[in-house]
Amino acid sequence: MKILLMGHPNVGKSVFFNRLTGANVTESNYPGTTVDYTKGWMKIEGGDVEIVDVPGTFSLDPKDRAEEVAVAMLHENRDAKVISVIDASKIERGLYLAMEIIEEGYPMVIALNMRDVAEDKNIVIDADRLERILGIPVVSTVAIAGEGIKELVSRLKEAKPVNVDDIIANAANASDTTGAADAGGAA
Amino acid sequence: MKKKLSEMDYNEQGTVTGIEKDLRKRVAGMGIRVGKELRMVTKQPIKGPVDVVVDEAETSLGLDMAGKIVVEVTK
């Protein structure tokens, strides 16, 4: 099994990567470019799993070399699972990339990283609710302090492809159940 | 009052009402979209970039780009 770590630049992907993998890490050049990426190995339930730290990208619609490589790496690994690392203090734009990847049918878990930064800014995220709407595991993490990493790893097996229609339906249901106060805000 | 982002003053706040089409996708990646609240933090002199805060996240963008974003200034 292969796992791709994907997310925007500067969301703590590399710290995540260092936390997940051991000493056995190799840095390589993506063929034909000077864009480098790192890959390593980790043990999950006795099996070796390859983890790739994909260069940061804002979307699957690349605007520079590094982003081209990121998209190419995703498309070359059709059978990979994706850990989508999102800066919790910038969740909306992180979700944009995550949605693009979900729409292409990749099984995913979401790491809402830098929870401490979000808390600093008074941003509160209901991770359970987000998980119910998206239908995939969502784990709050502070990678730099090692918080939430274990939970994330243990939930990797729950990653599965989801249908966008289901997400749309879940989002609509969620707003029905929150009652009149929220509905007023939504109008 | 509607203003271009490039013409906003320090600490003015407002809601984004329009973004030129060719720019929309790029700035959306930084959280700047129609309907978002925005605060102008600072501008660099001699046609330098403009710094804004959207959803508590700070972004710096070139002056020409800022000229393509229209903001309804509220305070």
Next chain:
Amino acid sequence: MKLNTGERWDLIDRISKETVTFGAYRHTLKDAIGELTVKPMTGIPVAIAVMYGFWSVFGSFAGFFTDGFFVRLFDAYWLPWLQEVFPGQGEWLYAIMVDTGGIESGEFVLSSNCLESFGVLTSGLFVAIGVVLPAIIIFYLMLALLEDIGYMPRLAVLLDTVLHRVGLHGYAIVPTILSLGCNVPGVTATRILETKKQRFIMMTLLAIFIPCGAQIGIMQDVVPDLMGWILLYLIIGYFVFGYILNKIVPGKAPEFLIDVPPYRRPLLSNIGKKVGGRVRGFFVVAIPFVLLGCAIVGVLYQLGVIQFLGDTLAPVFVGWFGVPKETAGPLIAAFLRKDLAVAQLSAITMTPYQMITAVVLVSIYFPCVATFAMMLKEGWKELIGSLAVLAVVVFTYGGLIHLIGILLGVA
């Protein structure tokens, strides 16, 4: 099913409304410092202070280890010991590996220090370990600190105005500063620029005008008084030729659009990892080339090639650039390692202004072979373009510096 951009954002807005609450805005100390360091009135003085601090820590740390420790170790123990035990004094292998020595009143005499001996095991090792290692470690340590605190994006914002004039934008400060450590990762970092035009301009300017940490380290050691002038010429060149390139290179120079993240406390283990990785990466490239460079120049001296080139090119060197013809040797070595070339220049007798000119020439002339290989990876067309620019720059700028010297009456 796939959504289009608008539909996707609509869905995200709906999800976000259900799951995210933005609390009341609190102005924290961190925010206040963040704003102060990005607003021009306060930010620019802070940036100057940070750069000055960077520079003085770099200088004193590198100087402390090089002059206080390695110079003594190499000149007082290592060199005399090798001169003693290495067999075949005066022969070619001895000259290449240990000491070329000199002839004084018809007699062979040994060199007294590791900058003059020119041997692979003496000058080569001394430059690599005694001078470059401390310089590179302190450079990458401070850079990692600035990066991990989150200062770099703010510096990029402050410098965007000037960098935009040369076809780049604020983010170009990242490859530029990285190149001050080593041009190889600097070239790699040009990938963060969006267009071909920007990458070409950046790569060309890096290869020509940005001296690497190894070179700065050795300059600090052998020509500390002339550093200011040398760097001034390089900075002026960076902007003047950048401005010209921006005018003549076709393509787009898109504007700047970056995140300015909040400041954060740097994590020691992360900095350690980063510095370790970079220093290791640097040394894998540097050590073999320093030693190889030393060997090749040594062999070329022994074969008389350097003297021949010096004589042949004398009109250009003496007439056009105004430097002694002996600088031909270091200029050849400069293709392999610029630090080595500067060390060799320091052993040639010349006036201070000639030294300034010669060191600037070493910097702007040809990228070192590792950088060259890296640029080739980016594309041979761009490489040829860069080299064409380089040839023009070396001749015009080198001549111009000579002319300025003549006008100032110091050449």
